[in-house]
Amino acid sequence: xxxxxxxxxxxxxxxxxxxxxxxxxxxxxxxxxxxxxxxxxxxxxxxxxxxxxxxxxxxxxxxxxxxxxxxxxxxxxxxxxxxxxxxxxxxxxxxxxxxxxxxxxxxxxxxxxxxxxxxxxxxxxxxxxxxxxxxxxxxxxxxxxxxxxxxxxxxxxxxxxxxxxxxxxxxxxxxxxxxxxxxxxxxxxxxxxxxxxxx
Amino acid sequence: xxxxxxxxxxxxxxxxxxxxxxxxxxxxxxxxxxxxxxxxxxxxxxxxxxxxxxxxxxxxxxxxxxxxxxxxxxxxxxxxxxxxxxxxxxxxxxxxxxxxxxxxxxxxxxxxxxxxxxxxxxxxxxxxxxxxxxxxxxxxxxxxxxxxxxxxxxxxxxxxxxxxxxxxxxxxxxxxxxxxxxxxxxxxxxxxxxxxxxxxxxxxxxxxxxxxxxxxxxxxxxxxxxxxxxxxxxxxxxxxxxxxxxxxxxxxxxxxxxxxxxxxxxxxxxxxxxxxxxxxxxxxxxxxxxxxxxxxxxxxxxxxxxxxxxxxxxxxxxxxxxxxxxxxxxxxxxxxxxxxxxxxxxxxxxxxxxxxxxxxxxxxxxxxxxxxxxxxxxxxxxxxxxxxx
Numbered sequence: 001x002x003x004x005x006x007x008x009x010x011x012x013x014x015x016x017x018x019x020x021x022x023x024x025x026x027x028x029x030x031x032x033x034x035x036x037x038x039x040x041x042x043x044x045x046x047x048x049x050x051x052x053x054x055x056x057x058x059x060x061x062x063x064x065x066x067x068x069x070x071x072x073x074x075x076x077x078x079x080x081x082x083x084x085x086x087x088x089x090x091x092x093x094x095x096x097x098x099x100x101x102x103x104x105x106x107x108x109x110x111x112x113x114x115x116x117x118x119x120x121x122x123x124x125x126x127x128x129x130x131x132x133x134x135x136x137x138x139x140x141x142x143x144x145x146x147x148x149x150x151x152x153x154x155x156x157x158x159x160x161x162x163x164x165x166x167x168x169x170x171x172x173x174x175x176x177x178x179x180x181x182x183x184x185x186x187x188x189x190x191x192x193x194x195x196x197x198x199x
Numbered sequence: 200x201x202x203x204x205x206x207x208x209x210x211x212x213x214x215x216x217x218x219x220x221x222x223x224x225x226x227x228x229x230x231x232x233x234x235x236x237x238x239x240x241x242x243x244x245x246x247x248x249x250x251x252x253x254x255x256x257x258x259x260x261x262x263x264x265x266x267x268x269x270x271x272x273x274x275x276x277x278x279x280x281x282x283x284x285x286x287x288x289x290x291x292x293x294x295x296x297x298x299x300x301x302x303x304x305x306x307x308x309x310x311x312x313x314x315x316x317x318x319x320x321x322x323x324x325x326x327x328x329x330x331x332x333x334x335x336x337x338x339x340x341x342x343x344x345x346x347x348x349x350x351x352x353x354x355x356x357x358x359x360x361x362x363x364x365x366x367x368x369x370x371x372x373x374x375x376x377x378x379x380x381x382x383x384x385x386x387x388x389x390x391x392x393x394x395x396x397x398x399x400x401x402x403x404x405x406x407x408x409x410x411x412x413x414x415x416x417x418x419x420x421x422x423x424x425x426x427x428x429x430x431x432x433x434x435x436x437x438x439x440x441x442x443x444x445x446x447x448x449x450x451x452x453x454x455x456x457x458x459x460x461x462x463x464x465x466x467x468x469x470x471x472x473x474x475x476x477x478x479x480x481x482x483x484x485x486x487x488x489x490x491x492x493x494x495x496x497x498x499x500x501x502x503x504x505x506x507x508x509x510x511x512x513x514x515x516x517x518x519x520x521x522x523x524x525x526x527x528x529x530x531x532x533x534x535x536x537x538x539x540x541x542x543x544x545x546x547x548x549x550x551x552x553x554x555x556x557x558x559x560x561x562x563x564x565x566x567x568x569x570x571x572x573x574x575x576x577x578x579x580x581x582x583x584x585x586x587x588x
Contacts, residue, residue, distance in 0.1 A: 112390065113370060114370050114371075114373035114374040115370055115373045119383055119387060120387070148363050148366045148367050148394060149370070151390075151394060152370070152390040152393075152394060153390070154390075155389070155390035155393050155394070156387075156390040185355075186355050186356060187356060187359050190356055
C-alpha cells in the first residue's frame with residue numbers, strides 16, 4: 001500500500017479523528033491545506049490556538065464566553081425569572097437564533113444515559129439548583145430533545161424542580177410551522193395530536 | 200397485491216433475472232441449493248426492505264459483485280402499479296471488505312429514495328417458512344419477534360414505540376446494575392420507570408388487540424387445514440402484574456406496568472435486569488383447550504404453525520382490504536396430499552401465491568386455477584410452463 005509523505009499522512013490521520021470526517025474527506029482537506037497560501041494556514045493555526053486559550057465557560061449558564069459571563073447572562077435587558085434548559089451549546093444557539101426568547105439559559109452538558117455512564121452527577125444539575133436557590137426564577141423550560149434520553153432527563157429534572165415551587169414546562173412537540181398537515185410524517189402528527197392545546 | 204415483475208442483478212446466485220408474473224399460483228421447482236429460496240428472499244426484500252433470512256445483508260450480494268439490486272413491480276387495487284428497488288452495496292474499501300458482512304442499503308419507490316420506515320405496510324406479504332415451527336415450539340422471544348415483525352411492518356408508530364421501549368429497557372438494565380453495585384440510588388430509576396410504562400403501554404395495547412383479532416382468524420384457519428371442527432385460539436400472556444386485571448387502553452396498561460414496576464423494584468436491582476413489561480410477555484396457542492406448545496404432538500405443532508400464517512394472511516387481508524402476497528418456502532411437504540390441496544384450493548383463488556418445491560407432482564396443485572411452473576437450476580429459471588388456464 002502506498003502512503004503519503006509522512007507529515008502529510010500525519011495530518012490526514014489527525015483530521016480523520018474529527019467528527020464527521022472520513023478517510024476521503026481527510027485526504028481532500030489535507031491536500032487543500034497543503035496548497036493554501038502560508039498566511040492562511042497561519043491564520044487557521046492561530047484561530048485554533050485562540051479557541052483553546054481565550055474561550056471559557058460562562059460561570060452562570062455554561063455557554064461559551066470570552067470573559068466570566070456570556071453575552072446572554074451579561075445582558076441587563078434579559079428576563080432573569082426564566083431559564084431554558086438545553087443539553088448542548090448548539091441548542092442554545094438554535095433557540096437564540098429563533099430570536100424571540102428573552103430569558104436565560106442553562107447548558108446541562110449532556111443527557112442522562114446510564115449506558116454512556118452519564119448520571120445526574122455528570123450533568124450540571126447541582127449548578128442549576130444553586131441558580132434556583134434565591135427564589136428569583138419562576139419558570140424553568142425543559143428544552144431537551146424528544147429522544148428517550150432527552151425525555152428521561154426532562155422527567156428527572158421536573159421531579160427535582162417542582163417541589164421548589166418553580167413552574168416547570170416542557171417545549172411542545174409537533175408540526176413544523178408553515179408545513180402542511182398532509183406532508184408531516186405520521187410520528188410527528190401523532191405527537192402533535194397528543195400534545196394538542198385547548199383554544 | 201400482486202407482484203408483476205421481478206428483476207435481479209448480482210443477487211445471491213442470480214447474475215441477472217427478469218421475470219414477469221401475474222395473478223394465480225407460481226411454483227418454483229428444482230433440486231436443492233439451486234436458488235429457489237433466494238427468489239422468495241428477493242421478493243420479501245423488495246416488499247419489506249430487509250432479508251427474512253439474515254441480518255448480514257452483504258451475503259445477498261453475489262460473491263463476484265459489489266452491488267446487488269432487486270426490483271419488484273407491484274400492483275394493487277388501492278395504489279395501482281409501483282416499483283420498489285432495493286440496492287445493496289458492500290460497506291468499506293474493497294481491500295478491507297469482508298464478504299458477507301453488513302451492506303449499505305438504498306431503497307427507492309418509483310425511483311425516489313425512501314427509508315426502510317417508509318416501506319411499512321406498502322407491500323403486504325406473508326412468508327411461510329419451515330422454521331415457523333419454532334414460533335410454536337421455541338422460546339418466548341421467538342413469539343414476541345413474530346408479533347413485533349408483523350406490527351412493525353404495518354405500523355410506523357408501533358415500530359417507533361418498540362425502538363424507544365427497547366432503548367429504555369437497555370438504559371434501565373444498565374442503571375439497575377449500577378444501583379446493585381451501589382453507584383446510584385433507587386430514586387434514579389424514576390424517569391426510566393415513567394418511560395417504561397408509557398412506551399410499554401403503547402406496545403401492549405396494540406399487541407393485545409392484534410392477538411385478539413388473530414385468534415378470531417385462527418379458528419377457521421386451523422379447521423380448514425385439518426377438516427376437523429376444532430379451531431386454534433391464541434392468547435396474549437403476561438406473567439407479571441395483577442392477573443385479574445384486564446386492561447385494554449394504553450393508559451390502563453401503562454398504569455398496570457407502573458404498579459408492577461414498584462413491587463418488583465428490589466428483585467430487579469438484585470438481578471440487574473428489567474423483569475416486567477412487554478419484553479417479557481408471550482403468546483399461547485390452544486387447540487381443543489390444550490396448550491399446543493406443551494401438550495401438542497409434533498404434527499399438531501406443525502399444523503398450528505401453518506394455521507398461524509394462514510390466520511395472519513386473513514387478518515392482514517381484512518385490515519388492509521387487499522390480499523397480501525403469499526410466499527411459501529417448501530412448507531407444504533409437511534402436510535399430507537389432501538390437506539395440501541385444501542390449503543391451495545383455499546388460498547390460490549384469493550391471493551397471488553409464490554411457492555417453492557423440490558417435487559411439483561407432490562404439491563397437489565388445485566385443478567381449476569392457472570398454475571405457472573418455473574424450473575430453477577443454478578441461478579437461472581431455465582424453463583416455464585402453464586397448466587390449467
